[in-house]
Amino acid sequence: MTEFLKAPKGTFDVLPPDGQELLRVRSVLGEHIQAAGYSYIETPTFEDTSLFVRGVGQSTDVVSKEMYSFTTKGDDDLTLRPEGTASVMRAVLEHGIHKGALPAKLWYSGSFYRYERPQAGRFRHFSQVGAEAIGSNDPVLDAELIVVAMDSFKALGLKRVNLLLNSLGDSSDRPAYRQALVKFLSGLDLDEATRERAAINPLRVLDDKREVVRAQLLDAPVMTDFLSDHNRAHFDKVQALLTSAGIEWTKAPHLVRGLDYYTRTAFEFVHDGLGAQSAVGGGGRYDGLSGSLGGPDLPSVGWAIGVDRTLLAMRAEEVLAQQSAVPVVDVFAVPIGQAASDLAFDIVTALRRAGISADLAVDGRGLKGAMKSADRTGAKIAIVMGERDLEQGVVQLKTMETGEQVSVPIADAVSGVISALKSAPGRKSL
Ligand code: HAM
Numbered sequence: 012m013t014e015f016l017k018a019p020k021g022t023f024d025v026l027p028p029d030g031q032e033l034l035r036v037r038s039v040l041g042e043h044i045q046a047a048g049y050s051y052i053e054t055p056t057f058e059d060t061s062l063f064v065r066g067v068g069q070s071t072d073v074v075s076k077e078m079y080s081f082t083t084k085g086d087d088d089l090t091l092r093p094e095g096t097a098s099v100m101r102a103v104l105e106h107g108i109h110k111g112a113l114p115a116k117l118w119y120s121g122s123f124y125r126y127e128r129p130q131a132g133r134f135r136h137f138s139q140v141g142a143e144a145i146g147s148n149d150p151v152l153d154a155e156l157i158v159v160a161m162d163s164f165k166a167l168g169l170k171r172v173n174l175l176l177n178s179l180g181d182s183s184d185r186p187a188y189r190q191a192l193v194k195f196l197s198g199l200d201l202d203e204a205t206r207e208r209a210a211i212n213p214l215r216v217l218d219d220k221r222e223v224v225r226a227q228l229l230d231a232p233v234m235t236d237f238l239s240d241h242n243r244a245h246f247d248k249v250q251a252l253l254t255s256a257g258i259e260w261t262k263a264p265h266l267v268r269g270l271d272y273y274t275r276t277a278f279e280f281v282h283d284g285l286g287a288q289s290a291v292g293g294g295g296r297y298d299g300l301s302g303s304l305g306g307p308d309l310p311s312v313g314w315a316i317g318v319d320r321t322l323l324a325m326r327a328e329e330v331l332a333q334q335s336a337v338p339v340v341d342v343f344a345v346p347i348g349q350a351a352s353d354l355a356f357d358i359v360t361a362l363r364r365a366g367i368s369a370d371l372a373v374d375g376r377g378l379k380g381a382m383k384s385a386d387r388t389g390a391k392i393a394i395v396m397g398e399r400d401l402e403q404g405v406v407q408l409k410t411m412e413t414g415e416q417v418s419v420p421i422a423d424a425v426s427g428v429i430s431a432l433k434s435a436p437g438r439k440s441l
Contacts (some may be wrong), residue, residue: 019383021127021135025191029322031338032331034136036167036321037120040140043163046156048144050117054098056122060088066097068271070211077125077263091124093140093272096297096313097304103145104306114147114311120318132288141294143313145301150245153276153312154252159294160280160314161258167321168330172291173281175263176253178246180234181274181298188237189213199227217267220287222225233264249276251262272297276312281321284327291324292316328421342428343385344371347378347397356395358406361425367432385411391435392428412436 018024025033042174045051047183060080067074079091082243086152093097099117102108106258108115120140127133142159144152157174164172180188192213201216205240207222217228238246253260268277277295285291301309325331342362346355355371362369372381379398383391395407405418410432419427 016043019135021129023134027337029331032325033318035332036318037140039166040163040316041120041317042165043159043391044118044142047116047159049116051119052099052102052119053121054092054095054102054119055126057089057091058098059100060090062097062101062304063090063093066100066272066300067094067213070208070215070218072268073125073269075398076363077127079124079126093123093125095119095121095123095315096143096272096300097138099141099313100145100297100300100304100306100309101145102309103309104301104304105312109146109307109309110303113309114152115145116142117145129409130288132285132323134319136273137320138318139315140318141313143311145311145313146309148245148310150248150252150276153249154256156294156312156314157249157253157278158256158258162317162318163316164280164291164321167325169282169321169324169328169329171283172324173283174253175259175266175279175281176250176260177236177263177266177277178238178242178275178296179267179273179277179294180238180242182241184237184242185234185274188232188234189252191232191237192217195231201227212271214267215263217289218269223327228265231265235262235264268293268295269312272300272303274298276315280314281314282324282327283402285320285323288320290317291320292432296412330388337388338368339389339392340368340370340394341432342367342369342394343388344369344386344394345378345381345396346372347381347395348401350401351398352394354401354406355394356426358394358424362428365425367429389438391438393433394424394428410435412438 039051045357064074068077069075073093078093080088099119103115122136124136125141126135127134142156161174172408175351196209196213196216217231220224266277266279275296275298279290279293281289282291292314296312298310300311301307344355344359346352359369359371372384390412393409393411395409399405402417404421406421406424407416407418408418408427
């Protein structure tokens with residue numbers, strides 16, 4: 012027996028009808044973010060490895076363990092992008108977008124790759140929609156991004172997305188916090204690898220998911236107790252704006268995020284129906300990223316939503332649309348015989364050009380099979396054309412819901428279908 016090849020471990024195919032829902036998630040997110048003044052940008056799916064090492068940070072799991080890195084035949088060290096923010100900032104700096112009007116508000120949608128241990132909701136290839144507001148300190152941007160994401164979740168029918176909110180400070184206040192955290196961590200029973208991680212970035216330990224570590228962190232000092240007046244005011248303003256927009260959140264003083272570039276506002280959108288991988292999205296400010304890539308001071312904020320996990324959340328809340336496996340069309344042509352098939356092609360083409368969704372039976376399918384296909388597509392009108400019809404210069408227009416049939420001259424087929432559609436009842440059985 013032939014062994015078929017399978018998709019690589021940690022990846023999956025999105026099959027119909029889920030594919031339609033995947034597109035819907037992307038377009039709902041895209042429409043909301045575009046309506047807030049963000050423009051679409053696309054960057055390559057691979058970049059110089061050093062971009063992520065410098066941008067995302069050496070102490071993160073993403074960089075130290077999860078990158079798909081390779082050397083090309085031309086000796087370039089490249090990495091499949093594990094996230095989008097570093098790439099967007101690279102593109103902004105490379106093309107001088109930051110020299111124009113600021114903030115630069117950009118959004119993207121695409122594939123990302125992390126060599127993670129696959130589990131429910133955690134994949135090696137996944138899809139994100141992201142948004143970045145580059146070149147401004149204004150807390151309005153932090154708030155607008157959060158509101159847009161929460162409103163998008165709502166538009167997708169999700170009711171159980173919770174916003175976790177924190178502030179991580181910056182170079183003005185984080186050193187004092189870091190010192191307090193290092194002191195606290197030195198008193199804990201941590202393994203060697205965790206100690207090494209703490210030596211590079213002690214905040215990383217707060218992101219440890221293991222229960223043995225988490226249990227020891229309950230009394231860890233929290234960044235919000237150390238915020239400078241300036242950063243406290245910024246964080247307060249973000250919260251006031253969220254309140255004014257009717258957004259609720261949970262304070263998450265230990266939320267640090269998995270990437271090192273974050274400063275000040277940090278947030279995650281979590282869903283309670285997803286098990287351990289509960290984040291459907293996350294983001295925050297990354298005021299120092301431009302600087303770490305050699306660029307000027309460009310305070311920025313953004314988020315990325317995991318499209319796959321959003322779909323899983325929609326399944327958990329049972330709000331996925333009941334899509335049929337074949338796209339629904341208004342009209343289905345059923346030709347019997349070669350001459351009828353050619354005519355069906357012409358009529359269906361004309362209908363499509365007139366903006367009407369239409370499909371047709373192919374492969375010389377017989378009447379019974381073709382009518383079954385017509386039924387499955389949910390068509391309201393079937394155009395049936397047999398040899399005898401053609402001899403008489405007519406086609407039959409059948410209203411699928413009632414079974415009513417009228418014949419119209421071939422020359423009037425397209426206009427006949429258009430007027431029949433106006434009065435045809437919708438399909439109850441779908
Ligand atoms: P992130 O939290 O690493 O942030 O990823 C954002 C979202 O992508 C996650 O909340 C999750 O829904 C999804 N995601 C991440 N990894 C996986 C995976 N292995 N399998 C399935 N879904 C996954 C970022 O990527 C930042 N670039 C977000 C950002 C934009 N921050 C500022 N601007």
